[in-house]
Amino acid sequence: MKRSEFLLGLAETIEADISTMSESTVLRELPRWDSMRLLEVIAFVDEQLGIDLNANQVVNCETVGQLLDLVKDSLTA
Amino acid sequence: MRATIVATEYYLPSHILSNETVAIGSEDWTPEKIFDKTGVQQRHIALAEECSSDLAVLACEKLFATASCPPEDVDFILLCTQSPDYFLPTTACLLQHRLGIPSTAGALDFNLGCSGYVYGLGLAKGLVETGQARRILLVTAETYSKFINEKDRSVRAIFGDAAAATLVTEVESDSPGEFIGPFVYGTDGSGAENLIVPVGGMRTRTAIETEPVSDKFGNQRTSRNLFMNGAEIFTFTLRTVPRAVQTLLEKARCSLDDVNVVVFHQANKYMLDHLRKKIGIPEDKFVIALSEFGNTVSATIPIALTEAARSGRLKDGDKVLLVGFGVGYSWGAAMIQWRGGLGQS
Numbered sequence: 001m002k003r004s005e006f007l008l009g010l011a012e013t014i015e016a017d018i019s020t021m022s023e024s025t026v027l028r029e030l031p032r033w034d035s036m037r038l039l040e041v042i043a044f045v046d047e048q049l050g051i052d053l054n055a056n057q058v059v060n061c062e063t064v065g066q067l068l069d070l071v072k073d074s075l076t077a
Numbered sequence: 078m079r080a081t082i083v084a085t086e087y088y089l090p091s092h093i094l095s096n097e098t099v100a101i102g103s104e105d106w107t108p109e110k111i112f113d114k115t116g117v118q119q120r121h122i123a124l125a126e127e128c129s130s131d132l133a134v135l136a137c138e139k140l141f142a143t144a145s146c147p148p149e150d151v152d153f154i155l156l157c158t159q160s161p162d163y164f165l166p167t168t169a170c171l172l173q174h175r176l177g178i179p180s181t182a183g184a185l186d187f188n189l190g191c192s193g194y195v196y197g198l199g200l201a202k203g204l205v206e207t208g209q210a211r212r213i214l215l216v217t218a219e220t221y222s223k224f225i226n227e228k229d230r231s232v233r234a235i236f237g238d239a240a241a242a243t244l245v246t247e248v249e250s251d252s253p254g255e256f257i258g259p260f261v262y263g264t265d266g267s268g269a270e271n272l273i274v275p276v277g278g279m280r281t282r283t284a285i286e287t288e289p290v291s292d293k294f295g296n297q298r299t300s301r302n303l304f305m306n307g308a309e310i311f312t313f314t315l316r317t318v319p320r321a322v323q324t325l326l327e328k329a330r331c332s333l334d335d336v337n338v339v340v341f342h343q344a345n346k347y348m349l350d351h352l353r354k355k356i357g358i359p360e361d362k363f364v365i366a367l368s369e370f371g372n373t374v375s376a377t378i379p380i381a382l383t384e385a386a387r388s389g390r391l392k393d394g395d396k397v398l399l400v401g402f403g404v405g406y407s408w409g410a411a412m413i414q415w416r417g418g419l420g421q422s
Contacts, residue, residue, distance in 0.1 A: 028293075032105045034113075034231070035231045039347055042315070052312060
């Protein structure tokens with residue numbers, strides 16, 4: 001999956017504005033960033049990339065960039 | 078002789094916790110959002126004086142009426158609960174007395190959550206097919222609400238209280254094969270801390286702290302309250318449930334095409350939808366019965382079965398695939414052949 005496609009889908013999932021979302025976007029400051037949202041991110045990554053994310057890794061991500069780091073090996077440029 | 082499910086019934090406590098009430102004090106979550114994300118519109122909550130045995134008695138009395146089976150005919154009680162009336166005596170013993178079941182009956186509690194109903198069917202089948210008992214009252218009764226902190230939205234929005242009662246009896250039949258089974262079981266205790274009530278059992282009888290602590294999402298709880306790491310549990314289900322379904326289908330020598338109805342433990346709608354798509358189960362075969370009840374732990378599967386039978390979605394002869402998964406971690410999957418018309422109203 002292309003990195004740009006992934007970012008688009010991710011922005012939708014976490015309700016971030018794709019035009020202003022960047023790697024430094026702080027997850028905690030996004031709307032409804034809570035335990036339900038974690039499920040949605042995990043489901044999104046599972047569905048799009050078939051990756052089994054470790055939930056604690058996701059919970060410890062502060063920024064979009066850190067989330068991206070977890071999956072970047074499965075993304076094409 | 079073989080074991081079969083004859084009838085199922087359930088009881089919900091009358092007090093209702095609505096999404097409106099759950100949403101109070103939350104800027105982000107509206108009642109609509111709660112329903113949208115969890116699939117739950119309302120949950121029934123036991124009052125302070127209502128315990129698991131009280132819910133169980135009422136579910137069983139409904140079952141006796143539905144199945145036209147008097148309590149005198151029951152010779153074994155299996156009760157699944159993680160919120161028993163007492164550490165001891167066994168809550169199933171209280172049921173025997175309150176329901177007027179003969180003292181020649183066996184009775185025991187078993188402690189499981191979301192996987193409990195499937196394990197209960199396995200135990201009931203074992204008792205019947207080894208000739209140890211003929212009419213099993215399999216009950217699941219749970220009052221998780223008593224563990225939940227009012228300010229912990231993550232679990233308050235999801236869990237509801239209920240009891241369900243199922244009659245499993247021996248039956249003679251000309252048709253080959255089993256009515257209950259095969260089974261797949263699984264356990265992973267490394268997941269223990271992800272769905273836990275830390276204090277109150279023998280490991281730590283009383284809490285040191287008295288004030289609730291806030292987690293990073295603003296949910297508050299003490300160590301006497303239920304804690305659930307939803308994200309970890311989700312990844313557990315993604316790893317485990319598809320494989321359990323696959324293993325069960327192999328054991329049953331059939332494919333999803335041969336299965337008429339699929340009933341998963343009703344954890345939350347989001348998780349169920351994702352699992353359904355991941356496994357490739359057609360929507361019309363997949364039962365969702367959450368909105369009126371919430372996640373009632375070990376009662377979700379029997380409640381879903383009861384509702385599916387009542388609405389005509391479950392028919393005589395249907396092959397039904399059940400999967401329970403969650404706290405423990407524990408999981409169980411079973412195939413059952415639904416035999417309608419024997420006692421179901």
